[in-house]
Amino acid sequence: MDTPRYTDLVQSLPANVPFVGPEEQERARGAPFAARLGANENIFGPSPSAIAAMRAEAENVWKYGDPTSHDLRAALADAMGVATGNILVGEGIDGLLGNLVRLLIGPGDAVVTSDGAYPTFNYHVTGFGGVLHKVPYRDDHEDLAALMTRAHEVGAKLIYLANPDNPMGTWHQGTDIVAALDQLPEGCLLLLDEAYVEFAPEGTAAPVAGNDPSVIRMRTFSKAYGMAGARIGYAIGAPDLIRSFDKIRNHFGMNRMAQVGALAALNDTAWLADIQAKVAVARNTIARIAAENSLVALPSATNFVAVDCGRDGDFARAVLAALVARGVFVRMPFVAPQDRCIRISCGRPGDLEVLADALPPALAEARG
Amino acid sequence: MDTPRYTDLVQSLPANVPFVGPEEQERARGAPFAARLGANENIFGPSPSAIAAMRAEAENVWKYGDPTSHDLRAALADAMGVATGNILVGEGIDGLLGNLVRLLIGPGDAVVTSDGAYPTFNYHVTGFGGVLHKVPYRDDHEDLAALMTRAHEVGAKLIYLANPDNPMGTWHQGTDIVAALDQLPEGCLLLLDEAYVEFAPEGTAAPVAGNDPSVIRMRTFSKAYGMAGARIGYAIGAPDLIRSFDKIRNHFGMNRMAQVGALAALNDTAWLADIQAKVAVARNTIARIAAENSLVALPSATNFVAVDCGRDGDFARAVLAALVARGVFVRMPFVAPQDRCIRISCGRPGDLEVLADALPPALAEARG
Numbered sequence: 001m002d003t004p005r006y007t008d009l010v011q012s013l014p015a016n017v018p019f020v021g022p023e024e025q026e027r028a029r030g031a032p033f034a035a036r037l038g039a040n041e042n043i044f045g046p047s048p049s050a051i052a053a054m055r056a057e058a059e060n061v062w063k064y065g066d067p068t069s070h071d072l073r074a075a076l077a078d079a080m081g082v083a084t085g086n087i088l089v090g091e092g093i094d095g096l097l098g099n100l101v102r103l104l105i106g107p108g109d110a111v112v113t114s115d116g117a118y119p120t121f122n123y124h125v126t127g128f129g130g131v132l133h134k135v136p137y138r139d140d141h142e143d144l145a146a147l148m149t150r151a152h153e154v155g156a157k158l159i160y161l162a163n164p165d166n167p168m169g170t171w172h173q174g175t176d177i178v179a180a181l182d183q184l185p186e187g188c189l190l191l192l193d194e195a196y197v198e199f200a201p202e203g204t205a206a207p208v209a210g211n212d213p214s215v216i217r218m219r220t221f222s223k224a225y226g227m228a229g230a231r232i233g234y235a236i237g238a239p240d241l242i243r244s245f246d247k248i249r250n251h252f253g254m255n256r257m258a259q260v261g262a263l264a265a266l267n268d269t270a271w272l273a274d275i276q277a278k279v280a281v282a283r284n285t286i287a288r289i290a291a292e293n294s295l296v297a298l299p300s301a302t303n304f305v306a307v308d309c310g311r312d313g314d315f316a317r318a319v320l321a322a323l324v325a326r327g328v329f330v331r332m333p334f335v336a337p338q339d340r341c342i343r344i345s346c347g348r349p350g351d352l353e354v355l356a357d358a359l360p361p362a363l364a365e366a367r368g
Numbered sequence: 369m370d371t372p373r374y375t376d377l378v379q380s381l382p383a384n385v386p387f388v389g390p391e392e393q394e395r396a397r398g399a400p401f402a403a404r405l406g407a408n409e410n411i412f413g414p415s416p417s418a419i420a421a422m423r424a425e426a427e428n429v430w431k432y433g434d435p436t437s438h439d440l441r442a443a444l445a446d447a448m449g450v451a452t453g454n455i456l457v458g459e460g461i462d463g464l465l466g467n468l469v470r471l472l473i474g475p476g477d478a479v480v481t482s483d484g485a486y487p488t489f490n491y492h493v494t495g496f497g498g499v500l501h502k503v504p505y506r507d508d509h510e511d512l513a514a515l516m517t518r519a520h521e522v523g524a525k526l527i528y529l530a531n532p533d534n535p536m537g538t539w540h541q542g543t544d545i546v547a548a549l550d551q552l553p554e555g556c557l558l559l560l561d562e563a564y565v566e567f568a569p570e571g572t573a574a575p576v577a578g579n580d581p582s583v584i585r586m587r588t589f590s591k592a593y594g595m596a597g598a599r600i601g602y603a604i605g606a607p608d609l610i611r612s613f614d615k616i617r618n619h620f621g622m623n624r625m626a627q628v629g630a631l632a633a634l635n636d637t638a639w640l641a642d643i644q645a646k647v648a649v650a651r652n653t654i655a656r657i658a659a660e661n662s663l664v665a666l667p668s669a670t671n672f673v674a675v676d677c678g679r680d681g682d683f684a685r686a687v688l689a690a691l692v693a694r695g696v697f698v699r700m701p702f703v704a705p706q707d708r709c710i711r712i713s714c715g716r717p718g719d720l721e722v723l724a725d726a727l728p729p730a731l732a733e734a735r736g
Contacts, residue, residue, distance in 0.1 A: 002555065002559035002581075003554070003555055003557055003581045003582050004471070004472055004525065004526070004555070004556075004581070004609060005472060005555050005557075006471055006472060006474070006612065007470075007471070007472065007474040007477075008473070008474070010470075010471050010472075010612065010615060011617070013615040014615070015611065015612075015614055015615055017435075017614060018619060019435075019436045021432065021434055021436065021619075021620070023434040023436070023438065024434070024435075024436055024438070027438065033469075036431070036705075037429075039432055041431055041432065042430050043430060043431050044425075044430070044624060045424075045430045046429055046430060047428060051426045051427050054422075054426040054429065054625065055422075055423040055426050056424040057597075057631075058414075058419045058423050058426075058625070059413060059414075059419050060596040060597065061414055061419075061422065061594070061595050061596070061598050062409050062410050062411060062412070062413045062414060062594040062596060062597065063404070063409055063596060063597050064389065064407055064590075064596045064597055065597050065599075066389055066391040066392070066411065067385075067389045067392075069390065070392070070395065072390065084408050090622055091459065091618065092618075092621070094618050094620055094621065095618055095621060098618055102375075102378075103372070103374055103375070103378050104372055104373060104374060104375060104378075105375070106375040106376070106377070106531065109659065116493050120620075128404050128637070138680065151532075157372065157373050158372070168542070170539055184542075185372050185438030187370065187371055187372070188371065188372075189371055189373075190373035210591075213370075213371045213372070214371050222432075226429070226430040227429050228429070228430060228431060228432045229425075229429040229432055229433050229623065229624030230429045230623055230624070230625070231433075231620075231621060231622070231623050238730070240498065244374065244378065244383075245382055246385060247378060247381040247382070247383055247495065247554065248381070248495050250377065250459065250460075250462050250463055250466055251385055251386060251387070251389075252387070252389070252460070252462055252488075252599075253459055253460070253463060254599070255464065255597065255598055255601060255623045255625070256598070256628060257422065257426070257597070257598070257623070257625055258623060261426075261429070262722070270676065305382055317423070320460050342551065345506070347562070368726065
C-alpha cells in the first residue's frame with residue numbers, strides 16, 4: 001500500500017497549474033521582464049493611504065486578523081447599500097471561488113461556464129469533481145442566453161459569468177444580466193464575477209438585490225484597488241449563502257495588513273477615480289499601438305485590452321512568444337477563436353513604450 | 369427546489385466555528401482586553417527586519433505574490449537541510465491542514481487524533497466528511513502508542529500529532545516520535561504539527577528524513593516568528609506529497625508582504641534567540657503567579673502555559689470567565705480531564721502584571 005492514500009478524486013486530477021507566474025518565467029529566461037503586462041495587475045499601484053495603513057499595521061502582525069473582518073465588512077456593506085450579513089471577505093476571488101465550489105459541487109455535479117473563461121474557476125470545479133459544460137463566446141462576448149439554455153439542459157447547480165469578461169474585456173449591461181435571471185433554472189446559482197467592474201462604464205454592475213438567493217457576486221481589491229499581492233476580495237449574496245461559508249472557510253485566513261489596507265483603499269475614492277482615468281488613457285494607448293501595427297484592439301471595460309493579431313491561434317502564440325522574448329510579459333486567451341488575440345494589461349506610459357518598441361519586431365518574427 | 373443546492377456533505381455540517389476571535393469578544397463586552405493572552409500569539413512581535421521588509425514591500429502589493437514562493441522555499445530548504453522539493457509554503461498551518469485533509473480524506477475515511485487536540489484540524493476533517501477517532505491524553509501528553517494502536521484498529525489514513533502539544537504545552541522527544549514510526553500502519557500518514565517547536569528544548573524536533581513518505585511536518589511563522597496575522601507557514605515532506613498540493617492549492621494565494629517578511633524573519637536568528645529567552649522568562653513568571661495563587665503550572669515547551677485550576681472543568685470555566693470579565697483574554701482546553709486547566713499565553717511583563725492582578729479576584733469569584 002502506498003503512503004499516503006490520496007482520495008480517488010485527487011488521484012484523478014491533473015497536476016496542471018492554472019497560470020505560471022512571471023517570476024518563474026523570469027528565472028527561466030534569466031532576466032527580469034522590462035514590462036509586466038500579463039496578469040492584469042494594476043501597475044499604478046494601491047492608494048497611498050492603503051500603503052500607509054499596511055505599513056503601520058506591519059508591527060501588529062503578531063496578532064491574528066479578525067476572522068469576521070468586521071470593520072471592512074461594515075464599510076463594504078455601506079458602500080454596496082446592503083447589510084453586513086450580505087458580505088463575506090475572503091482571500092481574493094480565487095479563494096472565494098474555491099470555497100463556493102466546495103459548498104455546491106461534488107463529483108458529477110454540472111457547472112456551466114464559457115469556453116475560454118477564467119481557468120482558475122474551472123480548476124476549482126474539476127478539483128471538487130464537478131463536470132464543466134462550456135458554451136462558446138458569441139461575438140467575443142460571454143453568451144448570456146446560451147449559458148442559461150445549457151444550464152437547463154444539464155441541470156447545472158452553478159453558472160459562472162464574468163462581467164466584464166476576462167480575457168476578452170467585453171461586457172454586458174447590468175440590466176441585461178438581471179433580465180436574464182428570469183431564464184435561470186430553479187436551483188441554479190449565478191456566480192457573477194465582477195473583478196473588473198470598477199473599470200467598466202456606468203451601468204455594467206448588475207443591480208442585483210442584496211438578498212436575492214439566485215446570485216452571488218464577487219469583487220476584489222486586486223484590480224482597481226491595486227492590491228493583488230494582498231489577497232483580499234469579497235462576495236455579496238443572500239445571508240444564508242454568506243453564512244454557509246462559515247462551515248468550511250479558513251476563519252483565521254485573512255492577513256491583517258490586507259484587512260486594514262483594503263479599508264483604507266475603499267475610502268480613498270479620489271485615488272480610485274485617478275486610477276480609472278489612467279487606465280482609460282492606457283487602453284487608448286494600447287489601441288493606438290495596435291493600430292500602428294495594423295492590428296485591431298477590442299473594446300474593453302477592464303484594465304486590459306485584447307488585441308486581435310488577425311490570424312489564428314498559432315500566429316498569436318508566436319507573437320506572444322516573441323514579445324516575451326523581448327521582455328514584455330503578456331498572456332493570451334486559451335481557446336479558439338478568441339486565441340487569435342493577445343491580452344495586454346494597462347501600464348504606465350513607460351511600460352507601453354516598451355510594448356510599442358517590441359511589437360513591430362515581434363510581429364515581423366511571428367510572420368517569419 | 370431551494371437555491372443554491374449545497375452538497376449533501378455541506379448540508380450535514382454544523383455551522384460552528386473553531387474559535388471566536390478576541391475582537392469579537394471585545395465588541396461584545398464593549399471594551400478592549402487589557403491583556404491579550406488567549407491565542408498563543410507572540411506578543412513580543414516579529415523581527416524588526418521582518419517589519420522593515422513588509423513595510424518596504426507594501427508599495428509592491430499591486431503584484432501577485434510568486435505562486436512558487438521560490439526564494440522563501442529555498443531558504444527554508446537550506447535551514448532544514450532538505451531540498452526545495454521537500455518544502456511547501458502555504459497560508460499558515462490552518463491553510464495547509466485544510467489542503468492536506470482534502471488530499472487524503474473523503475466521506476467515511478478514518479482519521480486519528482487526541483481528544484482535545486487542535487480543533488481546527490478536526491474542523492477540516494469533518495468538513496471533508498472524514499471520521500475522527502480520538503484517543504485520550506495520557507498524563508497530559510498526547511499518547512503516541514495509543515494513537516498508533518487506534519490507527520491500526522480503524523484503518524486510519526492520517527494521524528494528527530502536535531509536538532509540542534497544544535493546548536497542554538507538553539512534549540515528546542523527537543527520537544521517540546521517530547521510533548514510534550515503526551508502529552505506523554502501512555498507508556497511514558503521520559501529520560506532525562510542529563507549530564511551537566522553536567520554543568521547545570533541543571531534541572524536541574523529530575529528526576525525520578526529508579523524503580520519508582510516511583510523515584509530513586508543518587511549521588509556521590505565526591508563533592516564534594511573531595507573524596500570526598501574516599498567514600504563512602510551511603510543510604516539509606516527501607516530494608511526491610509536496611507536489612500533490614499543486615493539484616488543489618490556491619496557487620496565487622500567498623500575500624507578498626508575508627513572503628518577504630517570513631524570509632527576513634528566518635534570517636534574523638538573533639531575534640529568534642531573544643524571543644526564545646523572553647518566552648522562557650514569561651513561562652516562569654506565569655508559573656510563579658500560578659503558585660502564588662496555589663495553582664500548579666504544567667511544564668511547557670511552548671509560548672503558553674496550562675495552569676491547573678485544581679478542580680473540574682466547570683470550575684476552570686468559571687475562572688476563565690472571571691478573567692475575561694477582568695479584561696484578560698485567555699482560553700482553555702475543551703476536553704476533560706484537561707479542562708481542569710486554563711491556557712495562558714506568554715506576555716510581556718506588563719501583560720503578566722495584569723494577569724497577576726486579575727487572578728486572585730477571578731479565583732475568589734469562581735469559588736463563589
